[in-house]
Amino acid sequence: MKKALAIVAIVALAVPVFAQSGGTIKIGGTWPLGDITGKQGSMAAQQAVDEINAAGGILGRQLELIVVDDELKADKGAAAVEKLVTVDKVDVLMGGMASGVALGQIPAMKKYGKIVLATGAASYKVEEALGSDANWYFHLHPWDYNQGASYAQGWDEIQQKYSAVKIKKIFLAYEEGAFGKASWDATKTLFGAGGRYVVDGASFKSAALGGGDYGSMLEVAKEFKPDLFLWAGYDADALPMLEQAKAMRFTPKIYLGAPPGWPVGFGTSKLSENVMLYGMWAPSINEVSATSKKFYDGFVKKYKTEPATYFAPLSYSAVYIYADAVKLAGTTETQAVIKALEATKYASPLGQTISFTASNIIKHQGIKNQKILQWQNGRMEVIWPFESMTAKPVYPFPKWK
């Protein structure tokens, strides 16, 4: 009988109690809050909500942001969508970072057809899973193939503008996991096709995953004598790889890193000088964009810390884009807001105007390019695209002293 009571108690515990609230225009956000991208992304979205509310809200109503942590897990991300839509009754969904989580969320998103402003999910697999009918899906972040194409375009334009910059041989050092392997496949396809560039590469075990010895990979790279040395790994690899490159006197003409995030304080290391990187935003954009400055100052004032990831201005933009569309539509009704979103022309803090056009499959793709940046005197400077440029590139990467 005691066992019986225990079973009934377990079942009773399994019935959760869920509350509801109402009265405002509700924005449901899912981000990985344990990761800096999601943490700062959600903080920036809250900053935008507070700014809009302080200015009187939208259509006389206040905005309310409800954030649920997706924990970088597909099942948790899907549960978060179910909660936000069915329990909190949000008007719009936004956020996201990892493609794996987005893939898990898509079935639930399709079921409800709520407007989604996605700040992450770069994998083309996500676009395939969405299909061409998902007219409620507005993807702000560039797809992986958009990013690859923009890098190719960026290097073409840089070579045209600066005659000293000449790239023929590209070497990609990639971490041996999914992220690195995908980068290698994309680089081979994009730069290796047609014989315009000579592409080679080697893998390494990331320091983030128990590795950290880049010796053999750097030897292969040094032997190859690349014009552009590009590494795809994690923030933990940034400084040790530079240390080992310095020890080996490996000085490619361009040393470029493409981790999802950089280690805190990387810019203060002397080794960082003239290292290039791919990204979407840097505090230096404040000099060329008033919206960026407004966002940056507001973030620092509110949270007493600097935004360290482009997911912050991207998420901030998502809130403003939705708010502007609701204002234009005069309602939160889905079809009217979709129509208004299609007319978006938002001068974002990323230093570019966001509007939505078709990509390979979906109808509403926002940003299609990344930026090429360079660490100069401890600051991330934008060197391409030229309309957001904050400094000229320092080329070639200086010899080690």
Next chain:
Amino acid sequence: MKLKGSYIAVVAAAAIVIAFPAFLGAYPLNVARSVMTYMALAISWDMLLRSGQISFGIAGLFGLGSYASALAVLRGGMNPFASVLFAAAFAALVAFALGFAILRLRAMYFSITTLALMEIFRIVMQNLHDFSGGPEGVVLPKIIFDGYSPALYWLCLGGLFLTIGVSWYFEKSKMHLALTAIRNDETSARSNGVNIFKYLLIAFVATSALQGMMGAIQVQSYGFTTPDTAFDANFLMLPMAMALLGGIHSTIGPMAGAVLLGIASEWLKLKIPYGHLVVYGVIIILVILFMPQGLFGLARKAMRNRRKAGANNE
């Protein structure tokens, strides 16, 4: 009479959980699916643990089942429901073949080998680009039952019921005696005529089939799989933590642990959005430090003390 009461309670509890979709919305059903998946993995891990063998291969077999099911549907055109059964059979077959080699190992050698298997399965799936989709994985053309929440819930519940059923069979049949004898003293078990390899193989194959089946249910419910999500270490660590919290060497212990940790995780997330994982981790550490026998062990001890005290009073 006592036995009858137990059966009635089990049937009542089963009826309540079967009826959940009648009064719960899509969100709690989704959370319940997640809890049930971890619960089934925790129980299956514990089933092999009853022989004294600590397997770190749960996530590997779960991931293998995910891929077997997804690829059977995508490449073989198999019915999604049939693919769940296929995945269970495939995981069982792999476990049967591997069992001949690894079940001769004991203690940490067995544990480390099963952990290595998980990594090998992941690397194989990551590198079979054309077949498994490589690091980007595969996306299914549609979700089983068109994503209808109650049906997905019942499918997962079916997998859980089957796991509980097999676990109870292990507890009530001579498997229990054999596995306990192996755990307590392998030499004396052998000298008493217990065919150690046979029982270990049965336990390893059965638990692998259940883990593969849950992986298949997961992939059919979410419509995609990648090496990183299918072989995620969470499918190893969380079930172990749940079993340890609830109490090992029983069916009910891992069940209690899964419900408590599963709901605590979701509740903490809603109450402490920033930092809930830290609190969750601290809870797990404290429980394992101060309640090594788990909740079920603690309850058993309390009941034994009460009974002893009652006998002394008489």
